Amino acid sequence: MENDRLLKLVEAYQKHFKQYNRPDYNETEVRNDFVNPFFEILGWDVQNKKNLPQHLREVKHEASVFVEENGKQVKKKPDYEFHVGSTPYFFLETKKPNVDIMASKEAAFQTRRYGWNGNLEISVLSNFTDLVIYDTSVRPNENDKPSVAQVAHFHFTEYVDKFDEISRLVSYETVISGAFEKTFENISSSLKKEPFDKYFLSQIKEWRLVLSEDIVKNNSTINQETLNIFVQKLINRIVFLRICEDRELEKYESLKNIGTYAELKKVFTAADKKYDSGLFELIDGEQFEISDSILVDIFKELYYPNSCYEFSIVDPFIIGQIYELFLEEEIVIKDGIVVAERKPEIVDSQGVVNTPKNIADIIVKTTLTPLFSDEKFTEWDSYRIADICCGSGNFLLSAYEFIINRYIEYYMKNCLDMAIQKGLLISDVGNNFKLSYEKKREILQNNIWGVDIDILAVEVAKFSLLIKLIEDSSLYEMESFVKNNNCRILPSLDNNIKNGNSLVDEKYIEFNSNILNDPEMVEKIKIFNWENEFEGEKFDAIVGNPPYIRVQNMVHFSENEYEYYKSEVSKYETAKSDLLDKYFLFMEKGLQLLKPKGKMGYIIPHKFMLIKSGASLRKLLSEKKCVKQIIHFGTEQVFKGRSTYTCLLFVEKNERKTFEIGFVKDINKFYATESAEMKEYPIEYLSAAPWTFLSNEIVRTLEKKKGKCQSLDSLADIFVGLQTSADPIYIIEPKSEEKGIIKFIDCNGRKQEIEAAITKPCIYDMQLEKYAKIEENRRIIFPYYQKGKKQVLYSIDEMKQLFPKTLKYFESFKEELCKRSINNMSENNWYQFGRSQSLKRFVKGEHLVWSVLATQGNYVYDTRTICFTGGGNGPFYGLEKKEDTKESLFYIQAVLNYWMIEMVVKSKASKFRGDYYSHGKQFVAQLPIYRINFDDSNEVKIHDAIVDTVKNLMELKNKRDQQQTKPQKETYKRLIQIEDKKLDGLISKLYGAENCRREDLDEE
Known part of the structure; x- marks a missing residue:
């Protein structure tokens, strides 16, 4: 369909090429006849057929305004701006076909200059005969040849054949998929990039x-x-x-x-x-x-x-x-x-990270839209919008821009003629409407408020807002305003944007009266009395990105301030957490500063929902029943160059009955649509306990079986791995084994040999597959033997007699081994493990093993006592049945690998890149395991069928791995799928989950 349209467009241009190439065929005509349709074929809503508000149009057309500079007529704006939401992606500058853009230095410089000053990756130049894409991160020079910083060039005769390539570079779909940024961030060029x-x-x-x-x-x-x-x-x-x-x-x-x-x-x-x-x-x-x-x-x-x-x-x-x-x-x-x-x-705090404009805009829009509805128009002038940690003012800029655009929308929709007549709206040559300078000035003084502890940041915030105020306003309009109002052009923002410590008020003097005699501390703490400032008024909305600074870092640069937060004097509830983060305090202070029914929108780390230290913030938010919406980014990264896992949190200063949460899988699609698929929960779902989000269907199913289930740690002991405190020394990769001697290369690259009898099979740096056999990929030196029920370290004499080669190997690392922090270290035990925990777990018996970081359930049965190392963070965990547990370990394995139980883990666990999430003890110990009633023959039958099916699966996976050809392996894969489905059905019967949808596993 699109190819047909493009073919007709190109044929029409080619057919009358001589006519279009005449000097009198102008830019406006080539835009309307060819450029606009061409970019529509690329998916852009060039004519705004979606009827988006003026400021959110995908393609903004600029009027050609020329001014005098250095005796030349200079055009001030590009012809087109291509946007998704509020974010510009590239400019397009057009020339009439009579201008040879492949030879015009001026046209190339102009295009690159626009894109460079717009801080964009690329800009496009076209007269339809040619289409050129420039890398605008390269600083332009007027004397550059037109070929400099060229990324791509297409002649109109290539448009049809190379449409896929053009589309890959500048189509709407490319932008919203995220491919645009990836493509142009990685442009290889010999030119110096100076965005x-x-x-x-x-x-x-x-x-x-x-x-x-x-x-x-x-x-x-x-x-x-x-x-x-x-x-x-x-x-x-x-x-x-x-x-x-x-x-x-x-x-x-x-x-x-x-x-x-x-x-x-x-x-x-x-x-x-x-x-x-x-x-x-x-x-x-x-x-x-x-x-x-x-x-x-x-x-x-x-x-x-x-x-x-x-x-x-x-x-x-x-x-x-x-x-x-x-x-x-x-x-x-x-x-x-x-x-x-x-x-x-x-x-x-590891440096400043800018909040992307689209994130600031989304937070502002979501927070302010309920306030700035058409029905509340008469109240707009009185709304007070604040950022209480405003920095250089970017959230205030977004808020200011949002309010300006809402006025334009309202006037255009409800009273256009009146607004034009009263001079509230002004139309430019391109028929775009702008808000009058007087109204913008009024909004800035009435609606925008901010505080920051950094005096220089406060100056920049005021500076940025004043630049925004004069944007798109002419000198004539401003001078007319001055004349009519008998004042100067710009307002003072000293009463709007203030310097002070938003979190520390006059109570600090009660905590530490010495501050009155310490000018340096006065300047550092910067007490800010909210009752005295801003005429004591509270705010209708607060937005921002509060600092993420953990207590241990806070203590480094402001110990007095930290101690104040922790004291009873400060009254901060969230400061009672052992591992306080500063954004907890900004959440609490923000709630205090809101008017009744006020709104707040922040971007903060989402780990507070799960970690122990987040309990104080969870308690505050849940008790106030104030959470309205959470946008959870999972492992998607908002801040460039940082691994910071964040969410958008929206709250209201009134008790709510419900809240909603949405999980973002594709951040670029989220930026494009500014929405995520939301699920609603009753507000009582939130408490001081970790916030986990399962589908309502799963929650109801598990609730019904609550009385039949017990936590995993009541049936089994969960244990960590061996703690050597020097894994590279104890874990080896054999190169050969002969006559009881293992040869290998040590961690320093030296050839070594030790006795095989002192080693045990070991797994290291590998992923496990559920029901598959664990294959060792390393050996671990295990200098212990069983004596009664204990594991005892071989003595030096025993090592000399039984394992002289191993002792010699250890002695080559004695200096490193002795540096470990081990209690009671002496000349007789310096080669022992760092800790003695779990030693008895790796001697005999059956157990389950699993990888802590995994993308799905991966619990594997083992009787060979294959060793692994690691503490509370893995990389592996193990599990042994308690003596009084009647259920088979195969049954427990099957339940742990069951999709719905895995969903419970996933809903609670810490997330990491690559879709990995933690299966640490804290996330699995309380999993609800269905207890078999062994007096019920039907349940016993299901239990035994589950055990048999698990054994079948293990045998099938073992046979699959023994096959030599791909078709043979595929045959076993199909048999495995059949047994896997059968196993799911059996466990679903026990949990009453036959009607639950497995898709819920992927709801995040």
Whole structure:
């Protein structure tokens, strides 16, 4: 179907190619006739037939606005932006067919410049005759040849034959599947990749350092805090004015024409009179000297040819994310030497990680949508939205953007003519509606609030919000506003975004009155009294990404603060946990700061739902019955370059009757649809106990059989492996065995030999398969023998007599073995295992063995007492029946491998990449094992049938592994499937699960 459409489109273009190639056939015509249909065939909703709100359109068409720069007419925006949700993926710049884009340096530079400033992986250039894709992580230069940074090129005569390849690169399906990012992140190129965010970050870091060095050199009495604030404000002012130039609010190259610091101060004074936001007001250090040459060099770097910035395209959110990374470091003066160092709290939290814009937008949208409904329009002005750990303000930017877009949607839907007449909506040349500057200013002052402990982050948050305010507003509109309202252009945000410690109020003085006499501690703790700030008002919504900092790290950089949280004075319920994480406190404080019926949306690690230390937070949330929704990302990674397992948690300041949870299997599809398949549960399902999520059907089934079941640890003893504390020394891989002597290469690469009689079969670094035979892949040196019921270490004399080669081997590692932390170590026992636990488990008898990390049940029967090592985290666990357990071990094995019991494990367990999850003792010990009533002949019959079927399965798997050809193995695989299904049926009878769907195993 799509190929037919494409074929007709290409044939039509080819048939009248001479006509389309004439100078009078313009860009608008080629877009409408060919480019738009072409990208529709690639799956994009070019004409917005889905009727999405203006800000969520998949394809945004920009009006061609030209301005004068360096005596040239320069276009400020690309022709198309391709989006999924709120995330832009690539720009498309079009030219008329008469322009040879394969030879045009100007067209290539323009396209690459747009994409680079948009911080995008690629951008596309087309006149339909040709379609070129550029890598826009490579910084463009006006003199580059058109071929530089080219990723792909297609001539229109190739569109049909190479459609699959084009589709793989820029189709809608490619974007929402996640293939887009994977494809372009791995573009191999000899060119240096300098994406906008990394390049700009490196520049402002360099400016901070050279400015600081210069200021300290010229002003030796300056203190460290003043220096940091002054330099930060100076950079903010310069960047703000440069952004205003590209947004036509200041004359282009105004900064470039400044030659001295004195001139710059005059510009700042004029800007303060014009904008009046506090951004340009006099600050401490205004009198400091700065070398003019330093400033001139910085100004040069902001313009072509030193850079190709086009700040009219740069999203304020990207600026905020860059500053977030910038604020990881601070300037430190050491013996007169200026250096940039990571802040202590950043070191202990392993660095700043930006929240992706689409995640911030989804959290904001989910949290605020119930508030900003059409029915509540009259209340919109009064809503107070906060981020109480706002950092550089990215969640506040998302919230601000959301509210602006909701006003545009409301006016367009309900009162378009009135909104246009009153000047609330303004239409551009492309017939896109924008909210008036006055209304945006009003929203910023009425609706947006934030707090952060870092004064520099607060300055950046205000700075980013002001950039967002002036976005898409003309100087004429702003000047008209100033004239009509007798005020300056920008509002002050000092009352909206404040510096302080959201978690520490005046109760700290009661805890530690010494703070009143300790200026350094005052500055570090930054007591923040919520009753006094923001006129004592609470909030309708709180959003954000609170810091994830565990107590042991908190103690490193703020011991006094940590002790306050743990004290009775602080009143923090969640601080009672032994292993406190700071985000617990932000959840608790957020709930305190919400108005009745207020909403809160955070992204936090999901491990709190299961781990012991999360009990205090689970207790708080469950007792308040406030959880509304959980979006669980499982092992999907939200933060680039980090293994942080997270969820979105939405709560309300009112008691709820139900909550819902959805599990995200494909994060790219989630970003595209902004939704997950949700399941609803009664709110009572949540408690201080670990939160596990089974289907309602399974929960009901297990509940019915509750009286017939007992926990696994009441039938059997679960044990860990041997604890050598030096596995590479004790575990060996034999190369040969002859006459009772094993030859092998040790962990240092040396040839060794030992007596086989002192070794036992062992498994190491392997996955097990349920009902299959365990095949040893290593040997373990086991220097013990049985004496009565105990395992006793061979003495030195016994080793010399019975195992001299092994003793010699041990002696070659004596230094390493003696370094182990072992009680009562002496010259007579230095070669013993690190711990004596589980020694008796590996002598005789039957037991089950399983891998801790696995993707499914993998409990295997063993009578050969094959050894394994490991503690509470595995890699293996073992199980022995208790003496009074009547059920066969084969029966217990079958129940543990049963799909529904495995689902119980999966619902509780910690998740890891590759779909692995833990089968550790804490997740299996309480599994509900159906107890056979041996006085009931029917149950005995089922029990015996299960045992027989397990034995059949073990025999079939053994025979399968002995077959030589693939067809023979396939025959046994079919027989195994038949027996496996039979076994499921037998166990389902016992649990009454005949009608439960196995698909529930995969609900996550």
